[in-house]
Amino acid sequence: MEADFGLNQPLDTLVVGAGLTGLTLGWHLVNAGRTVLLCEATNRVGGAISTSEADGFILEGGPNALQETPELSQLVQKIGMAERLLYADSRLPRYVWWDSQLRAVPRNVPQFLRSDLLSWFGKARLLFEPFVPRLEEEREETVTEFVRRRLGDEALTRLIDPFVSGIYAGDPGQLGAAAAFPELTACERETGSLLRAKLQAGRTGTRAVRRVCSFRSGLRELPEVLAVRLGECLRREHQVVGLERAGDYWRVIITHRDHSLSILARSVVLTVPAYVSAQLLQPLDNSLGRSLESIYYPPVAVLNLGYPVANLPRALDGFGHLIPRGQGMRTLGGIWSSSLFAQRAPEGWCQITCFIGGTTDPSSQDLSERELVRLAHRDLQQVLGLRGAPKVLAITRWPRAIPQYALGHLHKQMRVEARLTGLQGIFLAGNYFGGVSLGDCVVRAQVQAGQVQTYLGSVSSQASLRSA
Ligand SMILES: Cc1cc2nc3c(=O)[nH]c(=O)nc-3n(C[C@H](O)[C@H](O)[C@H](O)COP(=O)(O)OP(=O)(O)OC[C@H]3O[C@@H](n4cnc5c(N)ncnc54)[C@H](O)[C@@H]3O)c2cc1C
Numbered sequence: 001m002e003a004d005f006g007l008n009q010p011l012d013t014l015v016v017g018a019g020l021t022g023l024t025l026g027w028h029l030v031n032a033g034r035t036v037l038l039c040e041a042t043n044r045v046g047g048a049i050s051t052s053e054a055d056g057f058i059l060e061g062g063p064n065a066l067q068e069t070p071e072l073s074q075l076v077q078k079i080g081m082a083e084r085l086l087y088a089d090s091r092l093p094r095y096v097w098w099d100s101q102l103r104a105v106p107r108n109v110p111q112f113l114r115s116d117l118l119s120w121f122g123k124a125r126l127l128f129e130p131f132v133p134r135l136e137e138e139r140e141e142t143v144t145e146f147v148r149r150r151l152g153d154e155a156l157t158r159l160i161d162p163f164v165s166g167i168y169a170g171d172p173g174q175l176g177a178a179a180a181f182p183e184l185t186a187c188e189r190e191t192g193s194l195l196r197a198k199l200q201a202g203r204t205g206t207r208a209v210r211r212v213c214s215f216r217s218g219l220r221e222l223p224e225v226l227a228v229r230l231g232e233c234l235r236r237e238h239q240v241v242g243l244e245r246a247g248d249y250w251r252v253i254i255t256h257r258d259h260s261l262s263i264l265a266r267s268v269v270l271t272v273p274a275y276v277s278a279q280l281l282q283p284l285d286n287s288l289g290r291s292l293e294s295i296y297y298p299p300v301a302v303l304n305l306g307y308p309v310a311n312l313p314r315a316l317d318g319f320g321h322l323i324p325r326g327q328g329m330r331t332l333g334g335i336w337s338s339s340l341f342a343q344r345a346p347e348g349w350c351q352i353t354c355f356i357g358g359t360t361d362p363s364s365q366d367l368s369e370r371e372l373v374r375l376a377h378r379d380l381q382q383v384l385g386l387r388g389a390p391k392v393l394a395i396t397r398w399p400r401a402i403p404q405y406a407l408g409h410l411h412k413q414m415r416v417e418a419r420l421t422g423l424q425g426i427f428l429a430g431n432y433f434g435g436v437s438l439g440d441c442v443v444r445a446q447v448q449a450g451q452v453q454t455y456l457g458s459v460s461s462q463a464s465l466r467s468a
Pocket of ligand 1 (some may be wrong): 016017018020021022039040041042044045047048049062063064065067162238239240241269272273276295300302307314398401402429430436437438439441462
């Protein structure tokens with residue numbers, strides 16, 4: 001069927017996927033005066049961002065919060081959303097469940113010295129870090145190897161392991177240190193020590209304090225406002241199913257309900273997960289497709305649970321809790337959503353968002369909803385001493401949640417980038433390279449929009465809309 005997008009010229013860029021990356025990238029290109037079409041397979045925007053409401057609660061079924069980077073602040077300012085931002089109290093502690101107790105993660109030296117999360121031996125080992133020599137060999141280390149070598153075993157199991165679960169739902173024994181935590185390995189490379197680098201940054205004021213934030217009605221406000229700004233350039237329920245070379249252009253095959261359409265574009269940006277990019281690119285370059293397909297995404301279930309405040313034996317005065325593996329708990333941790341941001345629960349209620357699954361627990365995907373709730377509630381009873389049954393507000397299952405930056409990931413990225421040079425005009429901007437956080441997505445979208453601009457400037461501007 002003939003494509004009917006009200007266009008009589010081929011596009012400058014077709015963006016695939018309306019998660020935060022695709023929307024931000026599309027917005028940058030439209031602002032730069034480019035003709036853009038953004039195709040989203042589903043009928044909603046935001047991708048992993050999935051805010052909903054139930055019984056007076058605001059629920060996050062995917063990401064819960066973002067860190068305010070300079071690029072995010074600029075974006076929010078430019079689209080007129082600064083007033084909608086909601087900040088978490090930066091003094092809120094994070095807790096780790098260790099040896100049957102919740103223990104606050106220290107945030108400064110006096111707290112570190114008083115902390116009961118690490119033993120005196122563990123603290124001394126951590127403070128010895130500046131004297132640990134740099135790694136001599138050119139060898140890629142896992143997060144486990146890197147942290148154990150530099151900071152010691154206690155810091156690994158009680159501090160880093162739970163944070164790896166919190167960010168990647170990952171296994172530190174499988175993640176590559178340089179790919180998953182590039183700023184840490186850069187500290188070692190540049191100053192020889194993580195602690196010295198932190199102290200230096202504190203002294204020179206270069207350490208960026210990034211505030212944790214969301215929006216008054218939840219994270220979905222950001223993609224929804226971007227979607228409004230994109231207007232007719234955004235098409236929901238338009239699934240991209242194929243890409244073909246057509247002279248100087250790319251012919252993009254799209255299905256919309258029961259129709260099939262095609263459209264010509266000078267450039268195409270894939271902001272979809274690696275396994276979707278793999279399907280689209282495999283027919284063009286089998287090796288490229290296989291590299292992308294091999295990036296693992298573990299399953300994660302997110303449970304939003306409500307409890308009457310009266311059932312809490314203690315105030316939820318924190319960001320949430322993380323649970324290292326080996327502590328006899330199934331949940332990876334919980335975000336104390338109603339303490340983190342205002343208006344996440346009605347009067348007299350609190351909301352806790354629990355996570356089950358990840359690389360270390362792939363069989364969690366076989367658990368029934370009833371079993372997920374039982375496990376989350378059982379762990380909360382033990383960690384927080386909660387009484388009574390929870391109000392189950394939502395359960396969101398992500399069969400393939402967060403890409404794992406496993407050992408060898410940076411080499412894979414280089415291989416993929418090298419193969420892409422054979423597909424001029426195709427760009428990748430997924431969260432499987434360059435960071436998984438929402439802040440990273442905004443930065444990547446801006447950088448890739450710049451690269452697309454450079455590319456478009458270098459090729460002919462001839463284009464024409466064709467039928468399938
Ligand atoms: C459970 C969970 C918790 C998280 N927590 C946090 C957090 O607290 N803070 C944080 O910063 N980050 C968090 N993240 C990570 C962050 O949410 C993601 O990295 C980010 O949202 C990815 O955005 P994206 O636009 O790159 O991709 P996605 O959000 O995956 O968007 C891709 C879009 O492409 C669409 N699509 C797929 N196939 C096609 C096709 N063939 N044609 C057209 N469209 C297609 C999809 O429907 C989707 O809308 C979390 C992620 C998950 C899953």
